[in-house]
Amino acid sequence: MSLITVIGRGHSGTRAMSHTLSASGVDMGNPLNASGDLIPAGDMYEACRVFARYVDWKGDLSWDWQRAITGEIPKEFTRLLNSFLKSVLSSDAPRRGWKIPETTLCFPWIARLFPDAKFIFWIRNPRDCIIGTHVTDDMERFGIPYPTTLDERRRRAISWKYQYDLVKATPRPKNWIEVRLEDFVLKQDETLARLEQFLGFPMAKIPVKPEVIDRWLKDDDDTTTGPNYYSFFEPAMREYGYDVPANPKSIVPPPFTFNYDESKVPPYSLPDILTASNGDSIVNATQWPARRAEILNLFAEEMYGVMPGRPPCLHAQLREQGDSLNGKAIRQQVRLTFTDEPDKYFLDLLILRPAAATQPAPAFLGLNFHGNHTVLDDPAILLPQTPVRDQEKFGSKNGKPSAAGRGKAAETWSAEMLIDHGFALVTAYYGDLDPDFHDCFRNGVHPLFPSPGYAYRAPNAWGAIGAWAWGLSRIMDYVETQNDTLDPKRVAVIGHSRLGKTALWASANDERFAMTIAVQSGCGGAALSKRAFGENIASINSSFPHWFCTQFRKYGNAEQNLPFDQHALIALLAPRPVYIASATEDLWADPKGEFLAARHAQPVYDLFGLDGLGQDEPPPDTTIGKTIAYHRRTGTHQVNAQDWKAFIDFARKHLG
CATH class of the missing domain: 3.40.50 (Rossmann fold)
Incomplete structure (x- = not known):
């Protein structure tokens, strides 16, 4: 046989x-x-x-x-x-x-x-x-x-x-x-x-x-x-004996084209965020929730993917506690686990809160890129157990972190400044949720939630940004139910670059975040996609195919077909305060597009009687706006002490 x-x-x-x-x-x-x-x-x-x-x-x-x-x-x-x-x-x-x-x-x-x-x-x-x-x-x-x-x-x-x-x-x-x-x-x-x-x-x-x-x-x-x-x-x-062309028409695909010239921004019109899908006009705050649900669903189905709900369980284990910053802060290191297997699906938190606080502290919450140990030069901070990106500056090699990276991102987080102003800092390494490389979603928390009814993945299945945003909400679950030293009503979610996109998406889905700060979040974040300025949809989906759902790819080089734009994402945060931050030299993130998105979100804030930006694009290093705020700091793609001073001032006005 x-x-x-x-x-x-x-x-x-x-x-x-x-x-x-x-x-x-x-x-x-x-x-x-x-x-x-x-x-x-x-x-x-x-x-x-x-x-x-x-x-x-x-x-x-x-x-x-x-x-x-x-x-x-x-x-x-x-x-x-x-x-x-x-x-x-x-x-x-x-x-x-x-x-x-x-x-x-x-x-x-x-x-x-x-x-x-x-x-x-x-x-x-x-x-x-x-x-x-x-x-x-x-x-x-x-x-x-x-x-x-x-x-x-x-x-x-x-x-x-x-x-x-x-x-x-x-x-x-x-x-x-x-x-x-x-x-x-x-x-x-x-x-x-x-x-x-x-x-x-x-x-x-x-x-x-x-x-x-x-x-x-x-x-x-x-x-x-x-x-x-x-x-x-x-x-x-x-x-196998096939003829190889001597002068083929196309061997290498043409490179992506990027525009940095304002005169070459294509004509575009932004979808009206105050017109419902049935054509009705939204004229008051009472009507907004239904329209908000429509817009949120559009972003989920066509861009970021649909996020799952809460995990099977949420366990919190205090791994370490002690003093930090010469006694100014109390340091807690907590492991959140999402199943009954403690070492499989977990998220390790670093919490720094003012030692002098007598009441639950307001907090800034954000994910970090290189590990909790990089946020502050404190030898007690535990190194990540999940792989990290190899970078000489952070002492990481072959996916493994090292003590050489301690405090290398300290300016990015300005923890001592936050503590001095009475704010706590809650952070976690984003790689615990999704390591940020494309392996067809076998890593991170994705396997916890397979796409029902699909042999592989649904076209609207969540990507890495969805996973990171989902993790931020799980941290809020913990703050709300298992940590009485932090005030869950006064938590500002913050993120830079791809994690700025994440902060916006997390806050759009989870209204428990009292304030949102997106720093140089660019394409897929605060910048208008239809401007096709700097990074665009085609390039971001090619370079980072794991960030968004696959549906979003169809808008590459076809931004005019988008049924929404990022002004609508910012509008989803209303009536909560939001701060959009840009940098003068970060043209890749389209500072003007970020400003315009913030300004065009204003009509929704008007429904609530709240002031927004109130003027045209400001000069560099000037903060404008009240409930919606914006600045364009002189410099490059980073977060520094100047940014943090502005964020803290904004938070003190809105969070107390």
Whole structure:
């Protein structure tokens, strides 16, 4: 009894082999679709996702499969594969087989589980392969990290390269043959003779269509269809005898374009935040909650993703307590855990509160980039247990923090200034919630909340910004219910850069935050997207595909189609005070766009009788506004003592 399988990238013409095998008396399982694929494919897809957990992305177009090739095959994978192949494995036919292109995505384990099987590696000119769509075009669907791109053709090309490289990296099975679709079509008798010798039985001859060969010659290869050749195809094309173009039209995708010229800002109009979806005008504060819910839902569905609710549990463990800042502050280090497994899903808090306080203290709450130990040079502050970004300044290497990073972000947080003014500081390392690299959401807190009803992830599933914002709300849960030294009614949420985006989104979802401060939050934060100034939607989704939901990608280079803009996000914070801060040299974050968003949020604050900015863009280093405040500090993309002085003044007015 022999077992046969066909591997090859989707849209490579493998159906020709499947139909040939079926016509030759091979039981290919049941049921089969029109392509000769064994279906339903759900268990096979899940098996591919299990395999993907053992793939290490090295960045760009490079992956390491050694853990998968040499390690133990998980029982979960075997169970899923056996379920998918049930009709094949239970067949008593003398010759059995199956074909589904996704087999290639887990080929190393297939080869190890079926060492005596006969493998037919099906090859097609990659220029033809990427013209048609296939379920493997976006490898995120299967949990495989890769350099995400908005270019559909490039996604297909990367998928092709990934599968080619994976097959090449896998030890060759003992029964192996390589067949080109072009030879099967144009030299059918010769190719069938090779297959008969390999398989050991006569092969049926099915009708073939010569027009399927070199379809790329008829491809327009324009901006609509995209290029059909990429330079990383060359090694495989040479290996399998395909002509490499001498002067291809497009080998490297054009770079993203960025605009820093105000005269080149495209014409745009902002959606009216005071017109409901049914056309009704919002004229008073009583009507606002319903309109607010509509806008919040738009942002969740189309941009940030839908955040889940509270976790199964919230445990708080006091890990350490003592004096800090020469006795000015009391330091607490608390671990929050979101399940009953204390070391799996956790968030480590650093709390610094005024030692002189006799009442629960108002607090600034924000996530930090490099670990709690960087916020203050205090040897008692514990180092993170989750990986950190490698940066020489912070003494981190190979994902591990070190004591050399203590206090390296002290100016960013100005903890002593806060304590001197009677405020507490609550912070946590953002990597505890999501380590901020794209591994298809296998890390951080995402696995706690899989997308119901979807094999992989829903298009509106939350990204990293959603995870960080969710974590801020969990800290508020703790402040509200398990720490009586902090005043839950007087907590200002603050963030810088991507964490400024996070602060805005957290506060939009969680009205317990009494005040919001977003510092140089830029694209996806406070800056108007429709201005397409500095960082834009296409570039941010390409560089950081894990920050937002996948729905947001469709607005890349199509900002005019956005049904909202960031002024509406700021408006969601009303009637609570909000401070938007920019920097003169941080054009990437579009200071003017941040100011305009704040100003255009004013109509909602007017409903509550609250003053906003009240004037045009101010000169540098000047704070304007009352309930909505703004400044543009002289300098670069950072937070410093000058910023903190302004934030503290604002907080003293609104939080007391």
